[in-house]
Amino acid sequence: MKPVEASSLDRILTLELARVTERAAVAAARLRGRGDEMAADQAAVDAMRQELNHLPIDGTVVIGEGERDEAPMLYIGEKVGTGKGPAVDIALDPLEGTTICAKNLPNSIAVIALAEAGSLLNAPDVYMDKIAIGPGFPAGIVDLDAPPADNIRAVAAAKGVPVGEITACILDRPRHAKLIEDVRATGASIRLIGDGDVAGVIHTTEPTETGIDIYLGIGGAPEGVLAAAALRCIGGQMQGRLILDRPEKIERAARMGIKDPRKKYGLEEMAKGDVLFAATGVTDGNFLQGVKFGRNSITTNTVVMRSSTGTVRWIRAMHTQLDKFE
Numbered sequence: 001m002k003p004v005e006a007s008s009l010d011r012i013l014t015l016e017l018a019r020v021t022e023r024a025a026v027a028a029a030r031l032r033g034r035g036d037e038m039a040a041d042q043a044a045v046d047a048m049r050q051e052l053n054h055l056p057i058d059g060t061v062v063i064g065e066g067e068r069d070e071a072p073m074l075y076i077g078e079k080v081g082t083g084k085g086p087a088v089d090i091a092l093d094p095l096e097g098t099t100i101c102a103k104n105l106p107n108s109i110a111v112i113a114l115a116e117a118g119s120l121l122n123a124p125d126v127y128m129d130k131i132a133i134g135p136g137f138p139a140g141i142v143d144l145d146a147p148p149a150d151n152i153r154a155v156a157a158a159k160g161v162p163v164g165e166i167t168a169c170i171l172d173r174p175r176h177a178k179l180i181e182d183v184r185a186t187g188a189s190i191r192l193i194g195d196g197d198v199a200g201v202i203h204t205t206e207p208t209e210t211g212i213d214i215y216l217g218i219g220g221a222p223e224g225v226l227a228a229a230a231l232r233c234i235g236g237q238m239q240g241r242l243i244l245d246r247p248e249k250i251e252r253a254a255r256m257g258i259k260d261p262r263k264k265y266g267l268e269e270m271a272k273g274d275v276l277f278a279a280t281g282v283t284d285g286n287f288l289q290g291v292k293f294g295r296n297s298i299t300t301n302t303v304v305m306r307s308s309t310g311t312v313r314w315i316r317a318m319h320t321q322l323d324k325f326e
């Protein structure tokens with residue numbers, strides 16, 4: 001494996017990554033609203049893998065579709081790319097929000113992050129408790145271990161608005177009943193989402209567009225690492241803690257190199273160094289429109305970002321060679 005040379009990631013790969021998520025998004029979008037989550041997910045996986053294997057990288061999937069024995073493709077540890085290029089870690093979710101896609105509801109995306117080998121947290125497929133806010137706030141104003149009310153008040157004070165003007169995004173799950181009660185008790189508003197917390201976290205970075213100031217609660221750990229990669233690029237603050245509530249989960253995490261099962265991870269501990277991130281909308285969403293199928297064209301909307309430069313590129317692509325998407 002060749003070590004990554006400084007700045008080699010962006011020149012070769014930043015825009016190439018857009019192709020990878022575009023392809024997965026189009027494949028999934030063909031199955032939008034059909035009520036078949038597995039078919040949409042499989043289509044996205046196949047398309048993403050095919051495109052990834054054209055990239056000039058020596059890639060290893062560290063956040064993927066599951067362990068080798070449970071996922072035939074894009075499993076954790078799978079090697080992807082041509083093998084001739086920089087050694088990189090890859091976190092991916094070819095269809096983030098499978099249920100959203102199956103129901104054709106907002107904010108399902110195809111998503112990938114890439115970083116120098118050894119830079120992304122190898123998180124097992126367990127839950128993660130998360131807190132995130134967008135850029136522009138003083139460092140450390142929110143804390144995963146602080147009461148939710150304190151975090152909400154801190155964001156309101158830093159933003160210079162009454163607490164009633166703050167909106168928190170939380171996954172609509174029974175496990176969040178107390179969290180929801182505590183946040184509502186402050187007078188803040190809550191946007192309850194059915195699924196898709198990678199988008200939920202990213203929404204905190206554009207509160208005027210999305211209306212979301214803070215993300216709180218428990219979602220998937222793989223999604224946590226992907227969201228952290230995005231925040232490393234756009235800016236913002238995030239903390240996460242794996243929920244390792246059974247001995248077998250602790251053992252599994254230990255095998256993946258996680259020694260302290262109660263560790264609170266900061267942004268840089270989940271995604272360090274030079275990070276690239278790309279996402280393409282599958283269904284229409286707050287920050288990305290979904291795939292549009294025209295008579296002779298397909299239109300995709302993608303965001304591609306890089307941490308070391310802070311560049312955020314919005315790519316609206318019109319594809320006319322439709323056979324490429326067959």
Ligand SMILES: O=P(O)(O)OC[C@H]1O[C@](O)(COP(=O)(O)O)[C@@H](O)[C@@H]1O
Binds near residue numbers: 097099196
């Ligand atoms: O549905 P659960 O078990 O609460 O898990 C929450 C996780 O599921 C999602 O809502 C959707 O994940 P999938 O795309 O795998 O269906 C994630 O965004 C979130 O992190």
